[in-house]
Amino acid sequence: xxxxxxxxxxxxxxxxxxxxxxxxxxxxxxxxxxxxxxxxxxxxxxxxxxxxxxxxxxxxxxxxxxxxxxxxxxxxxxxxxxxxxxxxxxxxxxxxxxxxxxxxxxxxxxxxxxxxxxxxxxxxxxxxxxxxxxxxxxxxxxxxxxxxxxxxxxxxxxxxxxxxxxxxxxxxxxxxxxxxxxxxxxxxxxxxxxxxxxxxxxxxxxxxxxxxxxxxxxxxxxxxxxxxxxxxxxxxxxxxxxxxxxxxxxxxxxxxxxxxxxxxxxxxxxxxxxxxxxxxxxxxxxxxxxxxxxxxxxxxxxxxxxxxxxxxxxxxxxxxxxxxxxxxxxxxxxxxxxxxxx
Amino acid sequence: xxxxxxxxxxxxxxxxxxxxxxxxxxxxxxxxxxxxxxxxxxxxxxxxxxxxxxxxxxxxxxxxxxxxxxxxxxxxxxxxxxxxxxxxxxxxxxxxxxxxxxxxxxxxxxxxxxxxxxxxxxxxxxxxxxxxxxxxxxxxxxxxxxxxxxxxxxxxxxxxxxxxxxxxxxxxxxxxxxxxxxxxxxxxxxxxxxxxxxxxxxxxxxxxxxxxxxxxxxxxxxxxxxxxxxxxxxxxxxxxxxxxxxxxxxxxxxxxxxxxxxxxxxxxxxxxxxxxxxxxxxxxxxxxxxxxxxxxxx
Numbered sequence: 001x002x003x004x005x006x007x008x009x010x011x012x013x014x015x016x017x018x019x020x021x022x023x024x025x026x027x028x029x030x031x032x033x034x035x036x037x038x039x040x041x042x043x044x045x046x047x048x049x050x051x052x053x054x055x056x057x058x059x060x061x062x063x064x065x066x067x068x069x070x071x072x073x074x075x076x077x078x079x080x081x082x083x084x085x086x087x088x089x090x091x092x093x094x095x096x097x098x099x100x101x102x103x104x105x106x107x108x109x110x111x112x113x114x115x116x117x118x119x120x121x122x123x124x125x126x127x128x129x130x131x132x133x134x135x136x137x138x139x140x141x142x143x144x145x146x147x148x149x150x151x152x153x154x155x156x157x158x159x160x161x162x163x164x165x166x167x168x169x170x171x172x173x174x175x176x177x178x179x180x181x182x183x184x185x186x187x188x189x190x191x192x193x194x195x196x197x198x199x200x201x202x203x204x205x206x207x208x209x210x211x212x213x214x215x216x217x218x219x220x221x222x223x224x225x226x227x228x229x230x231x232x233x234x235x236x237x238x239x240x241x242x243x244x245x246x247x248x249x250x251x252x253x254x255x256x257x258x259x260x261x262x263x264x265x266x267x268x269x270x271x272x273x274x275x276x277x278x279x280x281x282x283x284x285x286x287x288x289x290x291x292x293x294x295x296x297x298x299x300x301x302x303x304x305x306x307x308x309x310x311x312x313x314x315x316x317x318x319x320x321x322x323x324x325x326x327x328x329x330x331x332x333x334x335x336x337x338x339x340x341x342x
Numbered sequence: 343x344x345x346x347x348x349x350x351x352x353x354x355x356x357x358x359x360x361x362x363x364x365x366x367x368x369x370x371x372x373x374x375x376x377x378x379x380x381x382x383x384x385x386x387x388x389x390x391x392x393x394x395x396x397x398x399x400x401x402x403x404x405x406x407x408x409x410x411x412x413x414x415x416x417x418x419x420x421x422x423x424x425x426x427x428x429x430x431x432x433x434x435x436x437x438x439x440x441x442x443x444x445x446x447x448x449x450x451x452x453x454x455x456x457x458x459x460x461x462x463x464x465x466x467x468x469x470x471x472x473x474x475x476x477x478x479x480x481x482x483x484x485x486x487x488x489x490x491x492x493x494x495x496x497x498x499x500x501x502x503x504x505x506x507x508x509x510x511x512x513x514x515x516x517x518x519x520x521x522x523x524x525x526x527x528x529x530x531x532x533x534x535x536x537x538x539x540x541x542x543x544x545x546x547x548x549x550x551x552x553x554x555x556x557x558x559x560x561x562x563x564x565x566x567x568x569x570x571x572x573x574x575x576x577x578x579x580x581x582x583x584x585x586x587x588x589x590x591x592x593x594x595x596x597x598x599x600x601x602x603x604x605x606x607x608x609x610x611x612x613x614x615x616x617x618x619x620x621x622x623x624x625x626x627x628x629x630x631x632x633x634x635x636x637x638x639x640x
Contacts, residue, residue, distance in 0.1 A: 010343075011472035015465035016497075016505040019513035105510065188535050192550050234547065235387045236535035237499035241509060251428075251500060258391035271543045272388035276396070279383045285351040294542050302545075305583065312619055314356045314580070327380035331403065335382075335446060336389075336396045 033116055034063045040114055042072055044084065045121040046131045054128070056119070057081070063114065069102055070109035072118070073132075085131035093244060096178030099123055099185070100132050106182035106242040123185035125200075139181055142203045146227060150210050151220040167214045173252040174208035176245045183239035183249060189232055197229035201239035201249050204228060208253040211260060222264040230254065230261055231268055270294065280336035283328025288320035343470050344374035345416035345461075346408035348426075351383050352572035353418055356580065359616035360572050363601040364418055364463065366615065370479065370608045371471055375416070378407050384425035387539045395442065401429030402443045406454035414459040416466055418601070420571035421539075423462045424496035427504050430460060462497050464514055464570045464600060476521050481609040483523030487566070487627075489603065490559035491515035491526055492578065493533050494571035509533045515568065515600075522607035529562035531555025538573040545584070548577045553589040556582070560595060566627055570600040579620050596624035 020026060024033075034040065040061045047054060059076050070088055077084045088098035091110045098109040101121040109120075126134040165172070183201035184190055190200040199207075207228065211221045239249040247253065262269035271294045278289050291299050299306075309315045323329070347368075353361040368375045381404045383389075390397040404426060408415040417423045433440045434456045444453050461469065467476065498509035510533055516526035534555050537548030556578065559567050569575050579597040586593050602615045612618070612628040 010470050011468065013468050013472070014505060015468035015514050017507050018468065018517060019511035020507040022513055023511045025508060025511050188537070188551055189540075189547060192547060195546055195550060196544065232540050232544065232547065234535050234537050234551075235539045236495045237501070238495075238535065241499055241501045246502075248500060255391055259394065262392040269388075269392055272392045275386060275388040275542075276393060279385065279389065279400075283382045284354060285383050285386065287352075287356050290542055305580070308583070308621055309356070309580070312621060313358075314619070314621075316355070319355075328382045331380060331450065332382040332400065334449060335399045335403070336393065 038063045041117045043119045067114040069112045072114050085133050096180035099180040099182045106185045108244045125190045143206045146207045146224045148206045151217040153217050170252050170256040171212040174205045177205045182242040186238045186242045196232040198232035199228040225261045283332040288315050346413040347375035347377045347416050350419035350422040357572035359619040360599040363615045367601040367605045384422045398429050399443050399446050401426050402454050405458040406452040408458045418463045420494040420496035480607045485523045487524045489524045490564035490567045492569040494574040527562040527564050530558045536574040536577040538577050552577050553585045556595050566596045568598045568603045582622050
């Protein structure tokens with residue numbers, strides 16, 4: 001039970017839930033928002049025929065019982081704009097083709113209730129082909145480059161192979177992925193384009209399906225992980241928030257993959273090892289020591305900021321140079337393994 | 343009401359003003375804080391990936407320290423909060439892990455039984471002090487001060503865990519700002535990420551991400567931003583000169599730690615709250631608060 005960590009106290013208010021009721025985000029309120037026949041104001045982002053420039057087009061759609069975003073799109077194509085382009089196939093949260101952004105959040109059109117006022121846009125971070133259809137190529141080629149398959153170099157120990165649910169617990173979460181790319185659209189680091197070599201949440205989930213499988217060849221997993229830029233993940237959990245398959249992408253896919261990378265390609269996780277050493281030696285993080293040891297000479301490029309930090313008393317070079325033994329450093333040394341320098 | 347208080351590394355180094363402000367504000371609120379001096383770092387985002395057992399042990403040790411005093415735990419850093427929440431959840435759901443961690447803790451006579459209640463200062467304000475009491479304590483309402491609430495990630499996500507709801511619904515900070523007399527603004531950055539966790543090896547991500555958020559707060563008319571997390575503060579405030587260079591315009595956006603905003607409304611002076619220790623001078627804010635405390639506004 002985790003109740004001790006979430007139970008409200010004294011005022012009876014649960015601060016973590018503040019806003020859910022105020023912003024009408026409960027199931028009961030959502031379901032009672034629209035009556036049959038009421039008009040939904042829909043604004044859809046479209047490419048106009050002449051120059052290919054993006055523009056929004058407004059539609060008035062009469063609400064029908066249990067109308068989803070997909071039903072709204074279907075109504076618009078059948079009645080108002082036969083040329084509206086959007087993808088869908090199964091209509092039941094399986095095929096992952098109908099993801100769009102509705103009122104600023106990534107949703108599956110087939111699995112999201114219509115809202116009284118809706119702006120529907122294509123996913124972000126991918127080129128738009130037309131209207132709501134994005135080009136999946138950048139994602140697909142990234143996935144292919146990561147070679148997301150099992151490779152076996154050793155003969156099987158026996159048949160059936162000994163494999164239990166605990167060994168497969170993370171890979172099995174990743175296997176729930178329907179490749180809808182909601183997470184790819186929500187990821188802020190992917191939003192920065194080529195600034196980093198981060199593969200992005202969706203390709204990492206695809207990789208996790210086999211890289212987190214204990215039967216996979218470590219050499220093959222090493223090659224794949226080296227291409228992921230995985231330590232550029234900022235751990236914001238935005239991907240988890242939009243995942244229609246409910247995959248805990250950060251905690252059950254990216255973090256276990258990071259752990260594998262630290263093991264197989266330690267160079268990628270340099271800063272993590274530095275932080276661990278610093279905490280083991282000092283009990284706490286000394287920001288000066290961390291930046292100096294991670295960035296080395298590169299840190300000198302930041303001299304103006306270092307001087308500003310010094311002037312405001314935000315960093316203390318004495319503390320960085322001479323560490324003092326404290327109860328915290330003794331405990332951290334004992335737990336993380338003492339004897340690590342600096 | 344008494345809490346075992348865990349400030350975390352930032353509030354003991356680059357954001358020392360946050361720790362000081364928290365103690366001052368707690369005294370005004372009638373909160374007793376027992377600072378856990380021997381507590382270590384919670385391992386940031388780094389340790390959990392490379393040494394999960396070490397990560398759990400450090401965090402459970404903090405929970406065990408609080409438990410040994412029979413007190414709930416109060417944090418003031420988002421990432422520390424999520425780390426102890428994660429460790430607590432792993433501890434209570436995995437017996438093997440729990441036994442292993444307690445074995446390690448036994449070396450210094452500590453033991454965790456899974457009873458520590460974890461709360462962030464923002465939650466304490468709502469859950470333990472409450473709107474009504476807070477209104478009574480506000481002696482210097484910050485009338486018309488427009489603030490942009492910047493939540494940060496780790497006290498609002500992962501979704502559907504630890505009582506978190508869709509983070510886009512959050513209003514805890516805005517509600518609080520209203521109680522203090524401020525006018526919270528709506529803007530696109532309110533529940534976005536500051537990029538701190540990759541800044542140690544590549545600051546460009548943090549600079550690019552945060553630039554958009556500060557710009558949007560500025561466009562929305564914010565005179566200041568307020569954040570419950572010192573890591574967000576480090577990027578928003580500490581990197582703001584570099585951010586200005588990147589976005590190609592002057593921002594001059596003062597960034598306040600949550601307890602500093604509360605403190606101003608409770609009658610503490612900007613000097614007491616060390617607002618000058620920030621990289622972006624909060625001059626306008628200071629004048630505002632000073633004039634306000636004399637009772638003649640502007």
